[in-house]
Amino acid sequence: MYSDMVTLQTMDTIFYEAQRQGRISFYVTTIGEEAINIASAAAVTSDDFVFPQYREPGVLIWRGFTPQEFASQCFGNRADYGKGRQMPIHYGSNKHKYFTVSSTIATQIPQAVGAAYSLKMDKKDACVVTYFGDGGTSEGDFHAGLNFAAVTEAPVIFICRNNGWAISTPTSDQFRSDGIAVRGQAYGVRSIRVDGNDALAMYSAVHTARKMAVNEHRPILIEAVTYRVGHHSTSDDSTKYRPADEIEWWRMARDPVTRFRKWIESNGWWSGEAETQLRSSIRSQLLLAIQMAEKVEKPPVKELFTDVYDDLPSNLREQEKLLRETISRHPQDYPADVPH
């Protein structure tokens, strides 16, 4: 668990820098929420489906997504499972049961309930885990999803990352209820509030929630209280709307990674030497992944037209043909790194 938390933290630092250097167009960090990501992933099984928002790449790390796979999506190259269709951090992987990230807020909530209902109909020994932030709970989809999950008795775990901020909107402007946990109760969903920066507490809560969801066919809501240490994304400078010393305090004094490290060190399972080794090894893996991903060519032109429908329709086949003809007549007007 710890090494994955470190991986997430390091990946965020390096990829954020890559965006600042202009090598990728966009990035979203998970700084401060490593415990929520990794501990919750560790507490469920690989049979369980994950419907993320966009600040949960740690779940993919736990499930075995490699630095190379992350980098490929961020660079939108030929190896990207998303075929270059979406912005960076919109990871998706069927084999890891991680449903492709879509930018729309809270839409994954009713989708997760639908998938959970389907799991129940199929009598599978599995559940669905879905994540969203404090801001996402204002959306109508949150209301509909929780209500529905309670009525249909769907085996779904709702994890709200209450990190205090929805871009520049603090929770005091987002809702006046006593956090999110009371909302779950209002819908008839068993709810709990957990310290999101305590990896062990997160693990324990999600582990129990999973048992209840699968064995009793019921939804559970977990409100994980944390702080979004990073900016909302690389398009944001959060010092514009919150004090820099507040950010620093949460980054240093309340860092979930450091907290967990202290615990494993006190148990004699970790050392300063292991720490240095781990960090340098992960760092070089990630740097290498970026270097490799940068060089890989982009997806071929044909991928502009595929997957709109299951089969390629005739109008798109014509358009593709037209495009290829235009490219061969005017090659200097088209990028050289897009194979055709």
Next chain:
Amino acid sequence: MLGIVRQKVLGQSLQKVRPAVSLLRSYSSAAKQMTVREALNSALDEEMSADPKVFLMGEEVGEYQGAYKISKGLLEKYGPERVLDTPITEAGFTGIGVGAAYYGLKPVVEFMTFNFSMQAIDHIINSAAKSNYMSAGQLSVPLVFRGPNGAAAGVGAQHSQCYAAWYASCPGLKVLAPYNSEDSRGLLKAAIRDPDPVIFLENELLYGESFPVSDEVLDSSFCLPIGKAKIEREGKDVTITAFSKMVGYALKAAEILEKDGIDAEVINLRSIRPLDRSTINTSVRKTNRLITVEEGFPQHGVGAEICASVVEESFGYLDAPVERVAGADVPMPYAANLERMAVPQVEDIVRAAKRACYRSVPLAAAA
């Protein structure tokens, strides 16, 4: 020559009106009658029976037997797990349907009317239509959204809008609009079997109408191809395209035009996206004149797209400007006399066809 045409047309119009008469040359035995409601119900029943992944969800679909009784008997036959009565949240149950489809089931999501689909349109477009593309084929959405679309009778502005043009503009969706019972059965079965998300636009006023259906249509394997229009009536003077209820109006208009020596070809679009441009253009190249008919608002409507397609592909064949017959550019009024003037009537189609044939005819309708 005209006598032969008149006989053929007479036979066809009799088929629509009194199929028991033995003038039916195209059927080997006396055709059965089936209402559109029965057609939809039987199609749902057969597809649910054939594939355990298919399930129905929506408001009132279960215990109430369906707001318009389309799902009558299905709850009793398949149980509450496969016929799901949902709470009142279009956004909610659409999202849930999409989630179930992502998982691998085949939901049929019913909107009490498509006006209410606006509550769920983010899920329809952003979660269903675009998912296969955005996920590069990992998230397919074999979902059908169905329900009554367009004007009914005296239901007012918020219950009468036609959504064909809105949904048909979005890549990733397929949009179907059946007219009669054969269309309803064949297209609904095709929609349920299709791996892409399909918008299935029914019409409340057609539910109770009866049409003849052949044995082939009644067979449980019957299916119509998506993307193919049907030429309901062949003609050589002017092409009239229509979908849903307007097909019936166009056919009536064709009978009236027949008496004035204008031989109209009526195309039942059946599929709004993909639009059968080939059938439409072939017809226009034969007749050289085109009238498009729809109930919905005129601006950016289905007729606009058909006109553009014909101008792009068959400009040299047009002998007259393309005319669009559409609903009035106002929210649907409630009063019966006003409502009648806000939707196309048979006379509007007749007049438009005559204008295309350069017969002198006043432009405005008499009140």
